[in-house]
Amino acid sequence: MPLLKYKYFLLLLLVSTTLFAQVKEVNPPNYIKTINFKGNTPETQLPILKLGEYVVLEFDALNGNEDDYYYKIDHYNYDWTPSILMKSEFMDGFDNQRIRNYENSFNTYQIYSHYQLTIPNEQTKRLKVSGNYLLRVFNNNDELVFSRKFMIYEDQAAVGVSIKRARDIQFIEKKQRVEILITPNSGQLNNPTQTVKTVIVQNNNLNTAIYNLKPQYTLGNQLIYKYDSETSFWGGNEYLFFENKDVRAANTGIRAIDLQDLYHNYLFTNVERASKPYTYNPDINGNYVITILDADNPSIEADYVWVHFSLAPTEWLKNKNIHVYGNFNNYVIDDSTKLMYDERNDVFRNAILLKQGFYNYKFVVKNKNGSLDEGAISGNFYQTENNYKVIVYYRDLGARYDKIIGIGEGSSVNISN
Incomplete structure (x- = not known):
């Protein structure tokens, strides 16, 4: 291969790898503390909100400089690779705006500035489509400070979640298994083994989430998941x-x-x-x-x-x-x-x-x-009370992005065999 073509090939490979790599959350520097990211629920981190609801980001800067911070929002596919949607296709308004709402600490030994951002707002008027999103926060020098993931869903399917003990006798005392039943609100989901993908998240922790589960079988318009090892999590123990x-x-x-x-x-x-x-x-x-x-x-x-x-x-x-x-x-x-x-x-x-x-x-x-x-x-115990969320993605034939059509939630407090 001629040298010029070889260099062009390497450049193309590098660009492709960069464009389609899975995005990961960036952790903040030491002076950024207490990042609260939530929707309409009291749970912090991993907001999962209905289309049209708001999301709130709060954090503290302990350097005492009253710095300005800016935010950007991007849309992603099911597997956290960048979607092909333009900003105008998933957002009404503009991002790359300054976070204007901040206050300094009052009557504390540790001086800090508390920042709060609510989306939608006057500049970012609306997020128009469901799916995966990443919120990134930058400083005055346009350097990335930290980033956080969140999801927006549409209420197009009912997602039933049941928590069972593992079938494998080796793990029956230590693991918990998730069974899923997806029922679309109207019609059927076309070619579900190709168009439907699910993610199971234990205790809002994406690091241990189970991805890319396909329906085990269908019954009418319902999709049924009754796997064993594929949907099993370690039970863990109650937190201290x-x-x-x-x-x-x-x-x-x-x-x-x-x-x-x-x-x-x-x-x-x-x-x-x-x-x-x-x-x-x-x-x-x-x-x-x-x-x-x-x-x-x-x-x-x-x-x-x-x-x-x-x-x-x-x-x-x-x-x-x-x-x-x-x-x-x-x-x-x-x-x-x-x-x-x-x-x-x-x-x-x-x-x-x-x-x-x-x-x-x-x-x-x-x-x-x-x-x-x-x-x-x-330790790992099947009796441990854990929260499970099931996120259902759907990309119909010819669609350009992965929408989230339903969210299911279950607790192992009533775990059964």
Whole structure:
């Protein structure tokens, strides 16, 4: 192949790879904290809203600069590759606008600016189609600060979700299985094995979602999914939790308090639960809520606190890569969540800067290949209460994008055989 043609081929390959690569969320720098992203429900992260509803993004900037931030919105296919729709096809109005609504913290040790964006707004008047979206936030220099995914659905199909125990005797005590029944509101879904795709999300965590499930069989106009291993999730265990809405007094899960430059909260030392029997302990499935005692506006009056986590070691844990895990940072695993072994006190420790509130968390092991073992420390139990969402995508013959035609939700609190 001539050199010029070879270079052109490589350039074309690079462009194609860039255009059609799956988009991933970008995590914020250290000075951006408490990213709340929600629709009409109190759940933070992974908003799934009906076409025409609003979505709200909130975050804090701890650098004290009162910087300007801008947002852009893009539309994506089912598999999070860029869709071919132009901005004008999925949006009325404009993006790349400044986030105008912000306030500075009031009566806090940690100074911060609290930003809030609501979509639709005066500039971005309407998102016109359903499907996957990515909201990106940029600084003054047009540098990407962070990004978050969200979904918009149309009410075109009823999605039934049932949670069952695994059929495989090897995992019957540890896994939960999702069964799905999709019924279109009118007519039939054409060629469903090719045009219909589903995603199952456990506890709003896209990192563990199951993709690309095809209908197992049809009954009239209904699509039925009764798989075993293909729709099974590890049951996990109920999340641990603490509350520090009153920063000056010991609350749930907190054994000691100290005031230095900021307040420090020391949690009770947790123990490994995988080898112990399951115990029901109500949680909010990994989520968190910002709250404060004796104040009217937690968004700007809640302070930041160094929360000290600790885990009692067992011999097999001492060579493991252990992290604090939860929705407080969108289930991200990095250096800030890693526990270090304190040989002098024989305990694993880590401190994370968190805004006052009620938090769920657990300890997980990161394997050498980069995968997570969520049950290594907490255990896996079929009795665990987990939330499941099923997102149904449909691209009819000749259509140009993947619309979301229905959302189903189920809980394993009433799990059956």
